[in-house]
Amino acid sequence: MDLRxxxxxxxxxxxxxxxxxxxxxxxxxSAVSQQLAALTAEMGVPLTERVGRGLxxxxxxxxxxxxxxxxxxxxxxxxxxxxxxxxxxxxTVRVSAFQSAAQLVFPRLLxxxxxxxxxxxxxxDEDVALADFPDLTDRFDVVVAxxxxxAADWPAGVRVVPLFREPLDVAVSPGxxxxxxxxxxxxxxxxxxxITVREGFPVAPVLAAVAARxxxxxxxxxxxxxxxxxTAMVAAGHGISLLPxxxxxxxxxxxxxxxxxxxxxxxxxxxxxxxRAERRVVARVVGALTALAAEIDHRAGRAV
Amino acid sequence: MDLRxxxxxxxxxxxxxxxxxxxxxxxxxSAVSQQLAALTAEMGVPLTERVGRGLxxxxxxxxxxxxxxxxxxxxxxxxxxxxxxxxxxxxTVRVSAFQSAAQLVFPRLLxxxxxxxxxxxxxxDEDVALADFPDLTDRFDVVVAxxxxxAADWPAGVRVVPLFREPLDVAVSPGxxxxxxxxxxxxxxxxxxxITVREGFPVAPVLAAVAARxxxxxxxxxxxxxxxxxTAMVAAGHGISLLPxxxxxxxxxxxxxxxxxxxxxxxxxxxxxxxRAERRVVARVVGALTALAAEIDHRAGRAV
DNA sequence: CCGTCCTTGCAGACTGGCTACATGGACCTG
DNA sequence: CAGGTCCATGTAGCCAGTCTGCAAGGACGG
Numbered sequence: 146m147d148l149r150x151x152x153x154x155x156x157x158x159x160x161x162x163x164x165x166x167x168x169x170x171x172x173x174x175s176a177v178s179q180q181l182a183a184l185t186a187e188m189g190v191p192l193t194e195r196v197g198r199g200l201x202x203x204x205x206x207x208x209x210x211x212x213x214x215x216x217x218x219x220x221x222x223x224x225x226x227x228x229x230x231x232x233x234x235x236x237t238v239r240v241s242a243f244q245s246a247a248q249l250v251f252p253r254l255l256x257x258x259x260x261x262x263x264x265x266x267x268x269x270d271e272d273v274a275l276a277d278f279p280d281l282t283d284r285f286d287v288v289v290a291x292x293x294x295x296a297a298d299w300p301a302g303v304r305v306v307p308l309f310r311e312p313l314d315v316a317v318s319p320g321x322x323x324x325x326x327x328x329x330x331x332x333x334x335x336x337x338x339x340i341t342v343r344e345g346f347p348v349a350p351v352l353a354a355v356a357a358r359x360x361x362x363x364x365x366x367x368x369x370x371x372x373x374x375x376t377a378m379v380a381a382g383h384g385i386s387l388l389p390x391x392x393x394x395x396x397x398x399x400x401x402x403x404x405x406x407x408x409x410x411x412x413x414x415x416x417x418x419x420x421r422a423e424r425r426v427v428a429r430v431v432g433a434l435t436a437l438a439a440e441i442d443h444r445a446g447r448a449v
Numbered sequence: 450m451d452l453r454x455x456x457x458x459x460x461x462x463x464x465x466x467x468x469x470x471x472x473x474x475x476x477x478x479s480a481v482s483q484q485l486a487a488l489t490a491e492m493g494v495p496l497t498e499r500v501g502r503g504l505x506x507x508x509x510x511x512x513x514x515x516x517x518x519x520x521x522x523x524x525x526x527x528x529x530x531x532x533x534x535x536x537x538x539x540x541t542v543r544v545s546a547f548q549s550a551a552q553l554v555f556p557r558l559l560x561x562x563x564x565x566x567x568x569x570x571x572x573x574d575e576d577v578a579l580a581d582f583p584d585l586t587d588r589f590d591v592v593v594a595x596x597x598x599x600a601a602d603w604p605a606g607v608r609v610v611p612l613f614r615e616p617l618d619v620a621v622s623p624g625x626x627x628x629x630x631x632x633x634x635x636x637x638x639x640x641x642x643x644i645t646v647r648e649g650f651p652v653a654p655v656l657a658a659v660a661a662r663x664x665x666x667x668x669x670x671x672x673x674x675x676x677x678x679x680t681a682m683v684a685a686g687h688g689i690s691l692l693p694x695x696x697x698x699x700x701x702x703x704x705x706x707x708x709x710x711x712x713x714x715x716x717x718x719x720x721x722x723x724x725r726a727e728r729r730v731v732a733r734v735v736g737a738l739t740a741l742a743a744e745i746d747h748r749a750g751r752a753v
Numbered sequence: 754c755c756g757t758c759c760t761t762g763c764a765g766a767c768t769g770g771c772t773a774c775a776t777g778g779a780c781c782t783g
Numbered sequence: 784c785a786g787g788t789c790c791a792t793g794t795a796g797c798c799a800g801t802c803t804g805c806a807a808g809g810a811c812g813g
Contacts, residue, residue: 146524148452163760176802178761183801188531189539198759198810205534212527219523220450223516227492230509235493467791480771482792487770502779502790 146187148220151213153180154192158202158210159283169283214302214419221423234425235263241281242289243272243347245372245392246413250289250437257433264426272370274345278416279303286427287434288416293351294408304422306415306431308438311389313351313409314401316375318382321400328403331358338366338384340375351409352387358407391441413438450491452524455517457484458496462506462514463587473587518606518723525727538729539567545575545585546593547651549676549696550717554593554741561737568730576674578649582720583607590731591738592720597655598712608726610719610735612742615693617655617713618705620679622686625704632707635662642670642688644679655713656691662711695745717742 156166157177167174185192192206202210228234242250247270258266271281271288278290279300289308292299299305315334317324323333334355341352341363356363366384369375372392379386380398387409390401415434421427460470461481471478489496496510506514532538546554551574562570575585575592582594583604593612596603603609619638621628627637638659645656645667660667670688673679676697679690684702691713694705719738725731 146452146528148450151527164758173803174760175762175804179801182761188528190531190535192531195760195809198757200760203534205531208530208534209527212523212530216520216523216527219516219520223455223513223520224450224492226512226516227494227496227509230507230512231494468789477772478791479773479793483770486792499778499791502788504791 146184148216150180150184151209151216153177154184154202154206154210155213155217156283157181157193157200158207159280162199217418217420218423221420225423225425228425233262234429236424236426237265237267238287238424238426238430239267239269239285240287240289240430241269241271241285243291244270244370245389246289246291248373249392249441250434253437254430254433257437258430261429264429266430272346274343275347276345282416282418282421286417286421286424287431289413289434290416291347291411291413293348294410294412295354296347296350299414299416302419304417304419306417306435308413308415308435309442310410310412311391313348313387313404313411314390314393315404316379316386316388316393316399316401318380319398319400320382321385323402324400326402328405330405331355331407332360334385335359335361337364339363340367340369340378340384340386341365342370343368346370348387348411351407351411355387355404355407355409391444450488452520454484454488455513455520457481458488458506458510458514459517459521460587461485461497461504462511463584466503521722521724522727525724529727529729532729537566538733540728540730541569541571542591542728542730542734543571543573543589544591544593544734545573545589547576547595548574548674549693550593550595552677553696553745554738557741558734558737561741562734565733568733570734576650578647579651580649586720586722586725590721590725590728591735593717593738594720595651595715595717597652598714598716599658600651600654603718603720606723608721608723610721610739612717612719612739613695613746614714614716615695617652617691617708617715618694618697619708620683620690620692620697620703620705622684622689623702623704624686625689627706628704630706632709634709635659635711636664638689639663639665641668643667644671644673644682644688644690645669646674647672650674652691652715655711655715659691659708659711659713695748 153166153170156169157163160166160169163177163181164174167177170177181193188205188209190205191203192209193200194203240254247268251268255266255268258264269285271285273281275292275296278288281288282303315329323329339352342349352363367378369378372388375386376388376393376399378384379388388399388401389411393399393401415431417427417431457470457474460473461467464470464473467481467485468478471481474481485497492509492513494509495507496513497504498507544558551572555572559570559572562568573589575589577585579596579600582592585592586607619633627633643656646653656667671682673682676692680692680697680703682688683690683692692703692705693715697703697705719735721731721735726735
């Protein structure tokens with residue numbers, strides 16, 4: 146009954162298999178399998194069962210994995226209690242963010258942290274399907290994620306820190322027939338060619354809601370996940386798109402039109418594993434992140 | 450940051466030194482010292498400091514040790530959660546009891562547990578000074594301890610399960626001048642020669658209270674810790690003693706007289722470390738123990 | 754029915770932790 | 784004040800646990 150072994154069990158559950166867990170833990174599948182075998186022997190209860198060519202946790206295994214979360218939290222709390230007798234927290238924090246948030250947040254966050262001795266920040270941009278964001282918390286301490294208004298809550302077991310809400314505007318090229326307008330309604334967009342994200346990604350449901358309001362199925366011309374690329378394509382007149390208001394640069398060559406009649410926006414949140422959240426450095430970075438978010442919110446409020 | 454290392458830190462604190470901790474953990478002092486060094490290096494904070502030729506935990510070390518208790522509890526809770534998906538708990542439980550309780554309880558407890566598959570009981574008789582009972586929980590899962598009425602509570606951090614209260618009677622030989630009496634008052638015992646336990650042991654304060662009531666300092670003829678030996682000496686007329694009512698056999702050849710005017714008794718309790726208490730087998734054994742205690746209490750109530 | 758993917762078993766190498774022994778202080782005692 | 788004793792701490796060497804690499808056994812899909 147080792148801390149590493151319990152961590153492995155959790156990874157097997159969250160990643161859904163030995164091989165995937167091994168990848169996250171930087172181990173070989175063989176090592177993971179052996180750890181599971183040893184843990185099962187120690188417990189005297191089968192913790193995993195074969196399902197197809199994969200693997201699933203038994204109820205006993207799931208119960209143990211649940212309890213393992215509390216263990217990990219207790220360990221990190223112990224570490225924090227000890228670090229509390231130090232002048233300031235130190236360590237390295239791994240942060241991931243989806244593309245546009247990364248662009249907005251990483252530079253300033255790195256500026257802030259540069260002034261902290263002993264704290265190193267490892268940044269990575271990771272844009273995944275909505276359902277896959279929580280899994281990223283296995284690899285990162287802080288995961289900056291986004292989900293559209295009205296989407297389901299994140300699953301239990303992941304800690305959520307709200308950062309800011311960002312409206313989605315309709316982006317059109319300067320030469321577009323609606324370019325001079327300040328606002329548009331869904332009905333006016335019925336025949337437009339859309340550039341949107343791949344199926345399952347965070348803002349897709351918003352376009353669906355807009356289309357439902359207009360009555361017609363949206364005509365999707367291109368599927369582009371990277372907002373920078375989408376912006377360039379919109380600017381060149383290859384279609385219109387829903388783009389986040391704050392993370393679309395003013396010099397991008399597109400016009401952003403307020404959308405009326407449909408609440409279109411996304412919530413940007415930080416996702417953390419409970420044990421990681423206990424680390425004092427992590428808490429400090431999250432604090433800086435929320436401060437940054439408050440600033441963005443403030444600026445947004447002033448702009449609107 | 451290993452579970453074993455945290456356990457070692459706790460042992461160093463509770464045992465008050467590297468050597469003593471090593472003895473409890475079945476390790477060499479060198480191994481304990483190395484674990485402490487590694488843990489200190491990992492934490493980046495001094496956890497121990499030299500005091501004389503011994504060692505003491507720094508505030509940071511104490512905080513870590515405190516938090517380590519929660520870790521150990523979480524681990525045992527995890528184990529229990531897993532064992533909950535098994536038919537019945539198994540494992541081995543180490544129980545210690547002071548001499549007279551051991552005599553009263555061990556045989557019947559072993560009878561009960563004999564019917565449980567996969568559960569083994571390791572019994573040991575350990576009678577130590579009042580202050581040393583809590584430390585025994587490092588070596589045993591369940592420690593049956595006793596303390597006189599009015600004694601201070603056990604220190605925080607140890608879980609206490611009350612078992613029963615046992616009155617202390619005055620034991621005299623059949624030929625003694627008071628042998629025919631049913632009750633005696635402290636004043637009538639002013640000139641008696643006493644057989645009592647060694648200084649610091651659980652019933653010593655009771656005799657002090659009795660003597661204080663009689664006004665004179667007690668004349669202590671012998672210091673005998675084992676009640677069986679004391680009983681034999683009282684029976685032979687070498688003095689009188691305070692003996693527990695229920696654990697003194699009727700055929701011992703002494704007369705037990707109720708003591709009036711002074712609340713003389715001791716509380717018998719089970720002491721457990723919080724993490725050990727989480728083990729399902731341990732909880733089951735404690736359950737059997739309290740059932741036994743209730744039976745003793747009932748019989749006592751009937752007898753009185 | 755064959756190819757592919759995933760888990761699992763086995764042999765070998767290696768890292769990490771423990772034991773045994775020696776060293777250096779600190780208290781106690783004569 | 785000096786020798787003895789106790790305690791913590793380093794050092795060398797051994798042992799065990801664990802990981803890697805490779806091979807085998809099933810299960811799904813074309």
